[in-house]
Amino acid sequence: MTDLQREALRKRMEEVEAKIAAACARAGRPRADVTLIAVSKSVSAEIASYLPELGVLELGESRPQELWHKAAIVPKTVHWHLIGHLQRNKIERTLPLVSMIHSVDSARLLSALEEEAAKQGRTISVLLEVNVSREEQKHGFAPDELLELAERVAVLKNVVVNGLMTMAALGEDAEKSRGAFAELRRLRDQLSRQIMPPHDMNHLSMGMSGDFEVAIEEGATFVRIGSVLFETLSAES
Numbered sequence: 755m756t757d758l759q760r761e762a763l764r765k766r767m768e769e770v771e772a773k774i775a776a777a778c779a780r781a782g783r784p785r786a787d788v789t790l791i792a793v794s795k796s797v798s799a800e801i802a803s804y805l806p807e808l809g810v811l812e813l814g815e816s817r818p819q820e821l822w823h824k825a826a827i828v829p830k831t832v833h834w835h836l837i838g839h840l841q842r843n844k845i846e847r848t849l850p851l852v853s854m855i856h857s858v859d860s861a862r863l864l865s866a867l868e869e870e871a872a873k874q875g876r877t878i879s880v881l882l883e884v885n886v887s888r889e890e891q892k893h894g895f896a897p898d899e900l901l902e903l904a905e906r907v908a909v910l911k912n913v914v915v916n917g918l919m920t921m922a923a924l925g926e927d928a929e930k931s932r933g934a935f936a937e938l939r940r941l942r943d944q945l946s947r948q949i950m951p952p953h954d955m956n957h958l959s960m961g962m963s964g965d966f967e968v969a970i971e972e973g974a975t976f977v978r979i980g981s982v983l984f985e986t987l988s989a990e991s
């Protein structure tokens with residue numbers, strides 16, 4: 755990694771941090787309510803390895819294989835978040851590497867995770883992915899499906915559900931995501947009346963490069979940011 759790349763990344767981080775802080779202030783929320791996850795899928799393990807020096811310890815990957823690869827190289831101080839679809843045959847190898855799975859998108863996956871987590875003698879924190887925009891090609895529970903999950907969640911012992919995740923429809927206009935984020939928050943409020951400890955609905959993982967400020971205004975506790983941090987970074991060398 756060149757000095758120019760380091761400098762560029764440090765500057766991008768500062769810009770993103772300032773925007774997160776401003777969005778929190780607008781929403782009357784403490785900055786500590788929101789955790790930035792740097793989504794490293796577009797950069798090398800070498801660049802990802804520089805993030806801890808910038809104070810970023812929460813890293814996200816959407817593909818399990820890419821997460822396996824980077825987790826072997828990036829300093830062990832980071833916590834990995836899987837934010838993309840997890841196939842059941844990749845659970846065994848992924849589980850020991852991650853601190854949270856944001857993308858649990860079926861009841862079958864919940865059961866398979868429960869079984870493997872028990873086998874590995876650990877608990878795993880997960881979020882339920884919701885297809886709020888009801889797009890055919892997207893993973894995630896439909897909103898009405900989600901409201902029938904409480905009983906299935908109640909029997910989980912090694913999987914702890916801590917909230918919801920969504921991806922808003924892609925577009926240039928961040929305001930277009932606001933409705934989806936607000937709906938995720940309403941679903942969370944509804945579900946939190948049915949979910950009992952150790953499970954809770956404390957987290958909302960929503961907001962990416964194009965719409966994270968709106969997501970924070972609507973209650974995001976995790977924002978997943980890739981391109982505004984890393985785009986064209988390789989051109990800085």
Ligand SMILES: *Cc1c(COP(=O)(O)O)cnc(C)c1O
Nearest residue numbers: 793816837962963978979980981
């Ligand atoms: C890639 C990805 C992100 C980051 O998107 P950017 O627009 O690059 O910030 C966030 N969440 C998920 C699930 C992703 O796959």
